Amino acid sequence: MSNDVFRKSKDGAFYFVLGVIGLVVLAGLGAAFYMEHYGHVVTGMTNQIVWGLPHVFAIFLIVAASGVLNVASIGSVFGKPVYKARGPLAGLLAIAMLAGGLMVLMLDLGRSDRLIIAMTYLNLKSVFALNVFLYTVFFTVVALYLWTMLDRKMHAYSKYVGFAAFIWRLALTTGTGAIFGFLVARQAYGTALLAPMFIIMSFSFGLAVFMIVQAVMYSWNDRVLDEVILHRLKNLLATFVAAVLYFTVVYHMTNLYFAKQTAFEHFILIDGGVYTNLFWFGQILLGTLAPLAILFHPGLSKRNGWIVTASMLVILGAFAQLYVLLIGGQAFPLSIFPSMVESSSFFDGQIHTYSPSLPEFLLGMGGIAAAALITAIAAKVLNFMPDDKHHTVSH
Amino acid sequence: MSNDVDNSRRKFIAAGVAGTAGLVLAPGVTLLDMANARPAGEAASSTKRWGMLIDSTKCATGCNDCVTACGKENGVASTGHPETDPQWIRKIELKEVKSGKSHSLPMMCQHCAEPPCVDVCPTGASFKRADGIVLVDRHICIGCRYCMMACPYKARSFVHEEHDDQNPDVPRGKGCVESCTLCVHRVDKDMEPACVEACSAGNHGAMLFGDLNDANSEISKRIATYATTQVRADLALNTGVRYQGI
Amino acid sequence: MINPAKRRSVLGWLAAALSALLLAGVMPATADDEHGAHSGHKLIAKGDKCVRDEDYMRRNHMKILMHQRDETMRKGIRGSQDSLKNCIECHVNPKTNSVASSKEDFCMGCHSYAAVKLDCFECHSSKPKAPAVGMNPIVTPEQKSEGNDKQSSLSGKMRWQMQAKQASLNMGEGVK
Ligand code: SF4
Ligand code: SF4
Numbered sequence: 173m174s175n176d177v178f179r180k181s182k183d184g185a186f187y188f189v190l191g192v193i194g195l196v197v198l199a200g201l202g203a204a205f206y207m208e209h210y211g212h213v214v215t216g217m218t219n220q221i222v223w224g225l226p227h228v229f230a231i232f233l234i235v236a237a238s239g240v241l242n243v244a245s246i247g248s249v250f251g252k253p254v255y256k257a258r259g260p261l262a263g264l265l266a267i268a269m270l271a272g273g274l275m276v277l278m279l280d281l282g283r284s285d286r287l288i289i290a291m292t293y294l295n296l297k298s299v300f301a302l303n304v305f306l307y308t309v310f311f312t313v314v315a316l317y318l319w320t321m322l323d324r325k326m327h328a329y330s331k332y333v334g335f336a337a338f339i340w341r342l343a344l345t346t347g348t349g350a351i352f353g354f355l356v357a358r359q360a361y362g363t364a365l366l367a368p369m370f371i372i373m374s375f376s377f378g379l380a381v382f383m384i385v386q387a388v389m390y391s392w393n394d395r396v397l398d399e400v401i402l403h404r405l406k407n408l409l410a411t412f413v414a415a416v417l418y419f420t421v422v423y424h425m426t427n428l429y430f431a432k433q434t435a436f437e438h439f440i441l442i443d444g445g446v447y448t449n450l451f452w453f454g455q456i457l458l459g460t461l462a463p464l465a466i467l468f469h470p471g472l473s474k475r476n477g478w479i480v481t482a483s484m485l486v487i488l489g490a491f492a493q494l495y496v497l498l499i500g501g502q503a504f505p506l507s508i509f510p511s512m513v514e515s516s517s518f519f520d521g522q523i524h525t526y527s528p529s530l531p532e533f534l535l536g537m538g539g540i541a542a543a544a545l546i547t548a549i550a551a552k553v554l555n556f557m558p559d560d561k562h563h564t565v566s567h
Numbered sequence: 568m569s570n571d572v573d574n575s576r577r578k579f580i581a582a583g584v585a586g587t588a589g590l591v592l593a594p595g596v597t598l599l600d601m602a603n604a605r606p607a608g609e610a611a612s613s614t615k616r617w618g619m620l621i622d623s624t625k626c627a628t629g630c631n632d633c634v635t636a637c638g639k640e641n642g643v644a645s646t647g648h649p650e651t652d653p654q655w656i657r658k659i660e661l662k663e664v665k666s667g668k669s670h671s672l673p674m675m676c677q678h679c680a681e682p683p684c685v686d687v688c689p690t691g692a693s694f695k696r697a698d699g700i701v702l703v704d705r706h707i708c709i710g711c712r713y714c715m716m717a718c719p720y721k722a723r724s725f726v727h728e729e730h731d732d733q734n735p736d737v738p739r740g741k742g743c744v745e746s747c748t749l750c751v752h753r754v755d756k757d758m759e760p761a762c763v764e765a766c767s768a769g770n771h772g773a774m775l776f777g778d779l780n781d782a783n784s785e786i787s788k789r790i791a792t793y794a795t796t797q798v799r800a801d802l803a804l805n806t807g808v809r810y811q812g813i
Numbered sequence: 814m815i816n817p818a819k820r821r822s823v824l825g826w827l828a829a830a831l832s833a834l835l836l837a838g839v840m841p842a843t844a845d846d847e848h849g850a851h852s853g854h855k856l857i858a859k860g861d862k863c864v865r866d867e868d869y870m871r872r873n874h875m876k877i878l879m880h881q882r883d884e885t886m887r888k889g890i891r892g893s894q895d896s897l898k899n900c901i902e903c904h905v906n907p908k909t910n911s912v913a914s915s916k917e918d919f920c921m922g923c924h925s926y927a928a929v930k931l932d933c934f935e936c937h938s939s940k941p942k943a944p945a946v947g948m949n950p951i952v953t954p955e956q957k958s959e960g961n962d963k964q965s966s967l968s969g970k971m972r973w974q975m976q977a978k979q980a981s982l983n984m985g986e987g988v989k
Contacts, residue, residue, distance in 0.1 A: 282710015357719030
């Protein structure tokens with residue numbers, strides 16, 4: 173079967189693609205070394221915008237990693253054969269993307285040379301440390317899950333491990349959301365809404381990534397995905413995208429309700445320049461309404477190419493959303509003296525500027541490439557191609 | 568009874584003589600140690616809580632004496648990159664929205680009793696000393712900047728560039744986060760923070776340093792007498808730095 | 814379908830490769846301890862005796878420094894003879910006024926020979942503090958003799974008590 177996945181005639185092409193991905197990973201590592209050597213002064217990040225583009229990439233990868241596992245959960249936990257067949261690929265993508273995301277996060281640290289310290293000195297009160305724990309267990313559980321799915325002898329356990337992975341995945345995304353939820357002092361964060369919102373975001377981002385990877389694998393192998401399966405998956409994606417929209421609306425409405433947050437909302441929604449544009453055009457128009465239109469369009473939604481396009485738009489919207497949340501949230505100044513106008517040489521009271529730099533972008537792309545590299549190699553060695561032959565697709 | 572008094576007096580005198588002998592034997596060390604409220608070799612204790620009271624009515628717009636003194640004491644200098652340069656203490660100019668009344672005051676780490684930076688730090692590099700001073704242990708800080716995201720006062724800075732002009736008492740370098748240490752190296756020698764010293768030296772008298780746990784300290788007395796505020800008191804962080812006049 | 818046996822061996826290989834990678838990451842840190850200290854390098858600007866036996870220092874200075882580092886950092890115990898600052902006072906190279914600016918200097922001399930990375934001075938100054946009058950943190954006579962000399966150790970103890978007394982006197986007044 174492995175020959176099915178990447179046939180001999182395509183070996184050359186495969187290694188070429190692998191080489192290109194490898195180069196992007198190397199560029200990412202080079203960028204990290206450059207930042208480490210000269211210090212973060214060579215990036216766009218400052219003492220005002222503390223977390224920048226690398227964090228947008230990292231959070232996207234981590235959130236999507238947990239969400240993509242949803243596909244496997246629906247299969248194992250809820251016993252749907254269509255999803256079961258896709259379980260192994262979903263598990264692989266989850267591990268690969270989490271690894272890519274963590275790589276970006278680690279390499280952006282001011283002292284990435286202290287990785288051992290990061291793993292041995294843990295402040296158990298910290299949500300960050302909690303996340304390190306969540307990630308480690310996630311890796312282990314998903315690896316076990318993959319084993320139970322791939323090894324016939326282990327099939328019997330698949331359901332239980334799958335359930336554990338399902339629960340753990342929810343905990344993981346809650347943890348990621350909580351990283352922001354705990355920042356009470358900042359207008360953009362510090363709300364409990366962020367945790368469930370991150371879970372829904374993860375479903376949507378993860379499925380979008382899955383659909384794209386699946387499409388690539390099918391077309392590489394000159395196979396056509398069953399229309400019924402495609403139909404189901406695209407409906408699921410549409411549901412998730414709509415749910416994210418709902419949460420976005422609730423998030424902004426809640427903020428508007430509290431008087432002290434209105435200035436921040438005004439900034440994001442009306443006069444925040446790049447953030448406002450990214451919000452309305454990036455997240456809402458391109459990332460939400462456009463894919464919804466495609467996915468519900470009677471004609472377009474039947475065409476594989478269009479569905480892939482919709483998935484790509486969802487990912488684009490995801491980046492816009494995270495950029496607005498993360499960087500827009502920091503660009504709006506802290507209100508240290510709420511009833512007063514502040515000014516200082518440390519940029520108090522003024523909108524902070526941020527222009528992402530090339531090394532940051534390369535580091536982020538390096539993380540995506542690392543995830544792609546892991547996926548490609550694993551798919552070459554083992555069989556991750558969804559196998560729909562063993563069950564009949566019911567309508 | 569009288570015998571007892573005599574006895575203890577004799578002991579006291581003996582100790583005094585021996586002490587003088589110590590003075591002669593090691594003049595430098597003894598002199599240095601004599602000035603110490605806390606004997607060398609003894610750990611900072613929670614019987615004290617260091618704090619500061621800043622009277623903004625005595626703090627003039629344009630006066631930067633505290634900031635200059637801090638920079639000199641701790642080796643924090645501008646590198647010409649204002650957006651990435653660390654600032655341990657800064658002057659903030661304020662204007663009340665309703666009344667238009669303006670204030671000027673120094674802002675730095677507030678040495679919170681419930682510091683969010685410490686809560687979020689993944690490695691435990693951010694910590695609060697027994698006497699309430701909040702510090703970063705640069706040996707285990709990994710430079711994740713989560714503490715900077717968590718601090719409500721923008722008190723922390725990330726060191727974006729290499730430095731080689733450190734004060735031997737104040738280590739600092741690229742890739743770690745730092746903030747006001749309340750001049751811990753001076754406090755340990757029973758000296759005031761550099762900013763407070765400079766404020767007094769300039770005859771402004773807007774800054775007062777002392778032990779919040781000691782009801783008889785000047786700072787405690789003033790806090791007991793006058794209306795003082797904690798910045799962002801709504802967050803209930805119980806700050807060690809208090810303000811008067813805002 | 815790859816047969817299960819083959820698949821398992823591939824998985825096994827992956828696991829082995831991963832653990833090898835992890836080990837490789839940890840190795841350099843543990844390898845440090847095994848480096849024999851080399852004894853050729855001596856540069857002492859002040860004082861005639863180190864805070865411990867030389868041979869002991871060669872092998873264990875990092876432990877002493879690490880211990881004192883936490884004492885100072887976490888508890889505020891300063892002025893110990895084991896502090897990095899105190900080391901620098903004695904071992905500074907008068908030519909460079911540093912312990913780590915060149916291979917001629919005390920710390921770098923050994924560390925570059927042993928190829929052990931030294932990152933103290935990324936944050937710490939490698940220069941001594943300009944001496945202030947009346948403050949001399951180098952080893953004092955009675956600190957050096959550590960208990961061998963009865964009289965000085967006694968006076969040391971007395972001095973300790975004096976400070977404690979002084980401290981309790983200051984306590985009530987608070988700090989100006
Ligand atoms: S002011 Fe900021 S840096 Fe200082 S203790 Fe409070 S949270 Fe931490
Ligand atoms: S930057 Fe350093 S001190 Fe701040 S949270 Fe991270 S590890 Fe802790």
